[in-house]
Amino acid sequence: MTEIKPFNSTEYMNHISLDCVIFGFNNNELKVLLLHLKYSKENTLPGGFLKYDETLEQAAQRIVKERTGLDNLFLKQFKVFSDPERSRSNKAVMDGIIAGTIPDPSFFENRFITVGFYALVDFLKVKPTPDFYSDHCDWVSLNTELSMLLDHKQIIQEAIVTLRLQLNQQPIGLKLLPEKFTMPELQKLYETILGRDLDRRNFQRKMLNYNILDKLQERKTGGAHKSPYLYSFNVERYQEALKDGLSGIW
């Protein structure tokens, strides 16, 4: 249970909610897109409820589109959070009721099981858009210490663990990086997700051996030092390689 917006609760299924951990990569950092609630001043994940004719995946796409402007994103369920206490003492709901902005308080006071999704997006393509109940919507570095609504901090943690485990099975780089990128950028992404440094030369060798990158003629200019080459993913070969997983442990 997360997002609060003016809505008709009869459109939505009771007891089931979704929360989306939207990952972006910028400035050599992994970031998540968070909302900041007007009344309770808490940070929340973009989330929402399930309509009667939707799958959870469709609901997640809808929710993510409202916050990012983007369609058809890479989204994956990773865990259901079902602690009976998780939606108790929901400060955001209390404040909303006091402010008179929640049309159907009894709906929000129910117990909700939430399905966690993570999304991988191209940072630069996102237009962060707050909803009615939040005063802003921003990218937040994972290093930042934040006060989060309910169990949302835990949800983010679990999303990262999942991301790390699936690093060789999911198109992490393809989805998180722009069309063209440099080898050092790709390496930084892997290092950030894994939480440790990798050897520059070994990383490059291994990556190139996967045969999933196209080396472009262009170099990235404007940097302060030697211009690195630009690469792009060969989507076909990448997808093919992922079927068996990118071999090896990083």
Next chain:
Amino acid sequence: MTEIKPFNSTEYMNHISLDCVIFGFNNNELKVLLLHLKYSKENTLPGGFLKYDETLEQAAQRIVKERTGLDNLFLKQFKVFSDPERSRSNKAVMDGIIAGTIPDPSFFENRFITVGFYALVDFLKVKPTPDFYSDHCDWVSLNTELSMLLDHKQIIQEAIVTLRLQLNQQPIGLKLLPEKFTMPELQKLYETILGRDLDRRNFQRKMLNYNILDKLQERKTGGAHKSPYLYSFNVERYQEALKDGLSGIW
């Protein structure tokens, strides 16, 4: 939505159900524990609903215990199934209503999102126990072609895919095999899950290099040929090794 037993629907959360794919390994085959419904003659996964004060994990333990007699099993969520059509035209419910055995049909006619769990159990320890609505509860080989309730066939398929992907991150062998087992048995388990043959000698070398097995003095007697040695898992070292995943791709 799966298990139908005499119950008071007010004890349970609406719209949320669980289905458990209980894996066992016997006679060199992977098997799942299924119920066979009296009226509709369909096979179903053991499943049930969520009580108001339970987590999904607790509910899954409860459900699995009722069918196997076992406590504290290895259980993991793997996916939520949320197709709005999935619980439509539920033959089992229709037959139950006709037979007058469903106390609260309106509850069952609601839309249900189901959370898939898989369990890994020691085949020999399980006492398959049917519920009120099923005439028997049996182990069924995955090679068997069956008519299953609703989307239960798909749920089993997804469970297997998950099992395969997590083969190096989860204590598959430890949970599916008896205390003492032979190397060929362990190999067969891996081959069954992976769906392909492995080289006997390379398998043994790799397994032993993990340092997670204790070679016992005993040998398994009664077999038709040379007696194989018995092994058991060194639980401590196994758990330790799983933290980083058992390296390598099978």
Next chain:
DNA sequence: ATAATAATGTGTCGCTATGACACTAGGAAC
């Protein structure tokens, strides 16, 4: 008994992937 059969236990060889590491090249600041 003896031989045939079949599965298990153990060892070798060559290749590849990997980790550790060093040198060269290019762009910016001075």
Next chain:
DNA sequence: GTTCCTAGTGTCATAGCGACACATTATTAT
């Protein structure tokens, strides 16, 4: 130019892996 920093490329030794051969032991057929 010189300095500094980053990127591009190469080498070497080792561990792990796939492919493969031979000896051992238990049952079964004769």
